[in-house]
């Protein structure tokens with residue numbers, strides 16, 4: 001600590017402050033994030049997780065990590081004083097609570113965050129070149145973390161920074177999760193409601209495609225200066241997200257961006273492109289590559305792998321064409337594979353052993369979507385729905401699917417909405433991390449946790465292996481949310 005001089009407070013987060021500091025020796029500026037919390041609370045874990053994860057990430061588009069320290073000190077809880085008149089003689093002992101301060105020192109991004117940039121525009125749209133340059137760098141940062149099997153879980157314009165040279169940096173890894181880390185299993189996460197994908201509202205596990213959805217929200221914000229799922233009520237917000245209903249991008253933007261947004265906002269995560277696909281074989285890839293700094297273009301990728309990806313792309317295209325042509329044999333192969341393993345997910349258990357590809361429950365119980373199926377879509381804030389694209393009008397929608405969507409127009413989604421009724425919609429821009437309460441204390445390591453990176457997983461993979469990966473923990477976060485609001 002003595003090695004740094006504090007220059008100013010940059011901002012206050014939910015758990016602590018961010019300070020601009022200067023290293024006394026070379027006068028380089030850094031950001032010091034302090035988080036003070038009772039040791040028993042989950043925020044300490046988040047701070048540690050951020051420090052540990054950031055320390056393993058070295059990439060030009062990720063906020064660089066310098067060091068972290070942790071201190072624990074006792075404070076006395078003085079509530080006993082307040083009631084001492086009731087127990088004049090018996091209460092003489094003070095109770096102590098252990099507080100933790102987790103401090104991380106990281107790169108200072110003097111350009112501020114993208115939310116600030118968007119606000120500073122005062123309604124004047126960003127040039128296309130700027131959007132593509134920033135977005136392509138966001139993709140490279142995301143690719144780096146996904147390659148390490150890390151999910152960011154809180155990608156939003158407020159957590160993406162700019163340096164004074166205009167380089168994009170992904171930051172705020174406080175919610176991130178290394179899939180092979182014990183901590184990753186120890187907490188679950190809801191996210192920032194405005195950026196949360198439909199599967200999370202559907203109580204399904206977070207996966208790499210959920211990060212893609214959030215990235216889509218940021219891209220949309222850069223293109224329009226508005227959030228894709230603007231709403232005046234929680235109900236409207238959640239419905240719009242679950243239906244993937246947004247106002248189309250301005251027509252002046254290239255069709256590749258329209259096409260990309262449409263795919264990033266596919267409600268089924270399986271239909272969203274992975275970050276590898278966006279960068280290497282999506283229609284937008286060529287456009288993105290034009291805007292990448294030369295040294296960062298994916299030249300490391302082996303020729304063989306690139307060929308595999310191209311083949312994969314052609315195969316998928318071929319399958320789509322076959323579907324439309326109604327060629328039964330191909331259609332059968334595709335549907336058997338897809339319906340059997342709804343989401344192609346390979347996951348690892350805690351010990352790192354590969355376990356069978358995970359199946360999503362065919363009939364998820366008590367999910368928001370199920371309730372929504374019977375929900376009334378009457379909401380004052382549904383403007384974008386009215387103007388926006390109606391997914392049921394898309395080609396390929398069966399009559400059954402259309403009917404299922406229309407059936408949402410009935411009862412309100414009681415459990416979640418009654419919970420959210422009391423919360424103002426502005427809180428939907430905040431990050432929510434929900435911690436499991438039923439964790440055995442012995443499971444929670446005391447010191448900073450080590451992230452065990454599985455080297456095999458850092459090797460480039462083909463698109464097949466790359467389709468999805470997800471948190472291996474599933475529990476009822478809505479119940480946890482309920483507990484939070486009741487407290």
Ligand SMILES: Nc1ncnc2c1ncn2[C@@H]1O[C@H](COP(=O)(O)OP(=O)(O)OP(=O)(O)O)[C@@H](O)[C@H]1O
Pocket residue numbers: 010011012013014015016017018031033063106107108109110112113158161171172430431
């Ligand atoms: N590396 C950084 N460089 C420049 N500014 C930063 C950096 N990290 C954080 N900030 C700024 O510091 C302020 C506080 O950030 P912090 O991450 O502590 O909380 P937050 O993102 O505002 O809230 P929360 O994380 O609780 O949702 C924000 O304005 C953020 O833009």
